[in-house]
Amino acid sequence: MALAISGGSGFGQDLTAEEAAFVAEIEREAAGTSSAPVIDDDGVAVVDTSDTLDTFVVIGSTDAVFNLPGSGFYLDTTAIQDASYLNVNRILAKVPGVYVREEDGFGLFPNISIRGGDGTRSEKLTIMEDGILTAPAPYAAPSAYYSPNAARMSGIEILKGSSQVRYGPHTTGGVINYLSTPIPEDMKVFFRTTYGSDNTVLSQANVGDVIEGDFGRFGYLAELWWSRSDGFRTIDGARGLPASDKTGFNLIEPMFKFFWEPNSDMPMRFEGKYGYTELDADETYTGLTEADLIRTPYRRYAGTYLDNISTEHHRSYLKWIAEPGDDLTVEVAGYYNKFARNWYKIRKAGGESLHTILANPVRFSDAFDNLRLMGRGDLDIRANARTYEAYGVHAIADYRFETGEVAHVVNVGGRYHTDYIRRRQRDDKIVVGGSAPFVTRGKDGSGGNRFQLAKATSVWIEDEMTVGRLSVKPGVRYETVDMEYTDYRSDSTDTPTAFAEGSTDIFAPGVGLTFDLTDRQTLFGGVYKGISAPSPRNHLRSGVDWEESIGYELGARHNGENGLYAEVAGFLTDFENLTGTAAGLGLDGAGSSNAGEAEVYGVEALASYDIHDVGASTIPLFASATYTNATLKSALSEGGGDNVLAGGVPGAALPYVPEWKAAIGTGIEGDRWGIDVTATYVSDTFGTAANLHSPDTTSRQGKIDGGVVVDLGAHFQVSPRVKLIGGIHNLLDEQLTGSRIPEGPRIGAPRTYFVGFEIEWEPSQAGIDLEK
Numbered sequence: 001m002a003l004a005i006s007g008g009s010g011f012g013q014d015l016t017a018e019e020a021a022f023v024a025e026i027e028r029e030a031a032g033t034s035s036a037p038v039i040d041d042d043g044v045a046v047v048d049t050s051d052t053l054d055t056f057v058v059i060g061s062t063d064a065v066f067n068l069p070g071s072g073f074y075l076d077t078t079a080i081q082d083a084s085y086l087n088v089n090r091i092l093a094k095v096p097g098v099y100v101r102e103e104d105g106f107g108l109f110p111n112i113s114i115r116g117g118d119g120t121r122s123e124k125l126t127i128m129e130d131g132i133l134t135a136p137a138p139y140a141a142p143s144a145y146y147s148p149n150a151a152r153m154s155g156i157e158i159l160k161g162s163s164q165v166r167y168g169p170h171t172t173g174g175v176i177n178y179l180s181t182p183i184p185e186d187m188k189v190f191f192r193t194t195y196g197s198d199n200t201v202l203s204q205a206n207v208g209d210v211i212e213g214d215f216g217r218f219g220y221l222a223e224l225w226w227s228r229s230d231g232f233r234t235i236d237g238a239r240g241l242p243a244s245d246k247t248g249f250n251l252i253e254p255m256f257k258f259f260w261e262p263n264s265d266m267p268m269r270f271e272g273k274y275g276y277t278e279l280d281a282d283e284t285y286t287g288l289t290e291a292d293l294i295r296t297p298y299r300r301y302a303g304t305y306l307d308n309i310s311t312e313h314h315r316s317y318l319k320w321i322a323e324p325g326d327d328l329t330v331e332v333a334g335y336y337n338k339f340a341r342n343w344y345k346i347r348k349a350g351g352e353s354l355h356t357i358l359a360n361p362v363r364f365s366d367a368f369d370n371l372r373l374m375g376r377g378d379l380d381i382r383a384n385a386r387t388y389e390a391y392g393v394h395a396i397a398d399y400r401f402e403t404g405e406v407a408h409v410v411n412v413g414g415r416y417h418t419d420y421i422r423r424r425q426r427d428d429k430i431v432v433g434g435s436a437p438f439v440t441r442g443k444d445g446s447g448g449n450r451f452q453l454a455k456a457t458s459v460w461i462e463d464e465m466t467v468g469r470l471s472v473k474p475g476v477r478y479e480t481v482d483m484e485y486t487d488y489r490s491d492s493t494d495t496p497t498a499f500a501e502g503s504t505d506i507f508a509p510g511v512g513l514t515f516d517l518t519d520r521q522t523l524f525g526g527v528y529k530g531i532s533a534p535s536p537r538n539h540l541r542s543g544v545d546w547e548e549s550i551g552y553e554l555g556a557r558h559n560g561e562n563g564l565y566a567e568v569a570g571f572l573t574d575f576e577n578l579t580g581t582a583a584g585l586g587l588d589g590a591g592s593s594n595a596g597e598a599e600v601y602g603v604e605a606l607a608s609y610d611i612h613d614v615g616a617s618t619i620p621l622f623a624s625a626t627y628t629n630a631t632l633k634s635a636l637s638e639g640g641g642d643n644v645l646a647g648g649v650p651g652a653a654l655p656y657v658p659e660w661k662a663a664i665g666t667g668i669e670g671d672r673w674g675i676d677v678t679a680t681y682v683s684d685t686f687g688t689a690a691n692l693h694s695p696d697t698t699s700r701q702g703k704i705d706g707g708v709v710v711d712l713g714a715h716f717q718v719s720p721r722v723k724l725i726g727g728i729h730n731l732l733d734e735q736l737t738g739s740r741i742p743e744g745p746r747i748g749a750p751r752t753y754f755v756g757f758e759i760e761w762e763p764s765q766a767g768i769d770l771e772k
């Protein structure tokens with residue numbers, strides 16, 4: 001079912017072998033026969049079992065959420081694949097306390113906010129894949145346009161509270177860890193494909209196995225993901241250019257991962273992964289005027305006919321995990337990521353900024369004509385070409401011991417990380433006025449020519465102390481960053497014009513606790529400091545400091561014998577040095593700025609329950625809700641300009657943080673078939689801290705209407721190996737504005753349909769012995 005989230009029954013989820021091992025470890029721990037699981041600095045927990053030494057990440061399973069000393073959620077495979085979601089915004093819409101801002105309608109460029117943090121490009125989050133930092137340059141360029149493809153994942157883990165203290169460098173917005181497909185314990189072949197509206201195809205294929213011999217155990221998985229769509233918008237025709245409905249994308253992602261556990265006296269495991277992503281999308285920054293948003297919401301102006309983004313991403317890691325003694329576990333991991341992208345898109349028409357034109361199309365009628373290729377002026381178009389690299393190594397140790405009646409699990413670790421961004425952009429012009437527009441090419445570097453480098457050392461220590469029913473986990477993280485930036489002349493000579501270097505550091509302490517009222521009811525809470533690192537140029541040139549927050553939370557969980565799972569949590573976050581980002585606003589030479597203070601408080605609630613024995617069927621039920629009050633405590637302290645926090649006064653609502661969000665879902669599961677329906681709701685928000693209901697000086701201002709989106713899914717198990725799937729996304733065809741930034745309002749995706757099938761073949765289940 002597509003309703004599974006955290007805790008509770010899991011709605012009939014099938015645990016992977018690794019997840020099952022984790023749950024078994026939790027059960028042994030509850031019986032007093034094992035110590036708590038070890039979770040490292042980058043989200044990797046190590047569990048000692050009698051047969052193997054496995055690695056895990058952040059939470060591990062829906063069941064493990066119950067023991068977290070803070071708020072966390074685990075979305076498993078059923079929450080992603082059964083609904084055929086490509087869009088991570090739809091997946092996260094069910095999670096309380098997590099807010100998403102749509103841009104393209106496919107979820108290619110998500111803007112994720114947790115408990116009121118700025119969601120722009122998800123830059124206030126620590127984003128990982130399989131426990132390894134995966135953002136292109138989390139220190140040098142935290143606002144890089146990148147997010148892992150949620151549709152190819154086996155799970156998503158989210159931390160929002162005191163349990164995130166060991167992560168960094170961005171925790172004012174929380175932690176998200178994406179879990180790639182696990183290696184199966186036995187030979188398995190999997191293929192899944194769907195076809196739907198706008199010629200949208202989602203396909204995933206993988207094969208994996210574990211081989212045992214005198215050499216030990218060797219496991220592998222090879223996977224290929226491919227998706228594409230024509231898109232749901234239409235570009236106007238003009239000046240001899242025909243109208244075009246090619247506003248979609250093409251995405252391909254191969255991956256290979258392996259592990260080796262040698263037959264040795266000391267339990268150890270080697271693990272590695274390489275993944276590659278190539279994206280080509282005919283996407284734009286440019287939105288619509290208010291009138292066109294109502295009349296023709298899926299339209300694109302003719303001037304955007306060349307807008308396109310292409311990206312490449314390489315990601316890899318190698319881990320070594322060992323258990324020198326019964327009470328000690330160590331891990332060392334090295335990783336390397338490389339990312340390159342070029343977004344070729346218009347940024348001005350007739351010399352005017354696009355967001356200014358769209359807010360006042362009558363006043364700037366000539367420029368508006370140019371944007372639609374109906375005038376005789378030029379359009380400025382920029383090749384936003386950038387390359388990123390990130391690499392590093394982390395080492396951790398987990399030591400378990402007792403002092404009297406107190407059981408300790410001490411986690412200590414460190415990471416040395418280097419990343420950089422090289423920006424070498426080019427400004428071109430689209431010349432309008434003749435029978436057809438044409439492009440004049442500018443000089444490389446003319447649209448921005450700079451370099452930023454960061455070298456960061458992180459260390460942390462955490463001690464989970466358990467006595468009776470009480471567990472207390474104090475910890476502290478320390479980050480120090482050496483940074484530099486170089487500005488070059490805006491041409492192809494790469495002549496330096498400015499250089500600066502320096503360093504900055506910060507401590508981030510926190511403490512979380514759990515108290516077991518009974519075996520089925522737990523209280524949790526904590527106090528923690530959130531941090532978000534500034535980029536080198538923003539810090540050294542503009543004086544932007546670390547964004548800081550102090551977060552408080554208190555909550556309770558219930559995991560009933562009858563299958564009812566419920567959780568409620570209250571939270572309060574005080575933001576200091578709130579950073580107003582300039583990412584994506586096209587402000588030449590301008591960066592982020594510290595924007596005063598803000599206060600966010602609210603309540604989150606979640607419940608799930610499966611009604612069994614309804615005839616031969618099961619009815620799963622799920623509901624979540626979040627109330628949030630997010631306001632500025634003081635006005636923008638410096639800078640601002642077109643910043644979305646500009647114009648805010650004390651008491652102003654923070655942009656894109658809804659007061660209410662909710663989700664509810666149900667369905668019916670038979671032996672071979674199932675139907676589920678999910679409805680999500682968000683209330684109205686504002687596009688800027690000015691809290692205007694309609695645009696004044698910029699189309700980034702104005703209200704973003706809330707509403708309800710309903711998704712329907714169904715499946716039928718034809719045979720043990722073949723399953724048919726289908727569904728409808730946005731069943732009611734709601735036309736909801738996703739975002740007003742970067743350059744004006746854009747609508748989300750319309751109603752879409754999909755059908756497909758899934759094949760899963762395991763020779764062991766078919767009675768085939770591959771060793772014969």
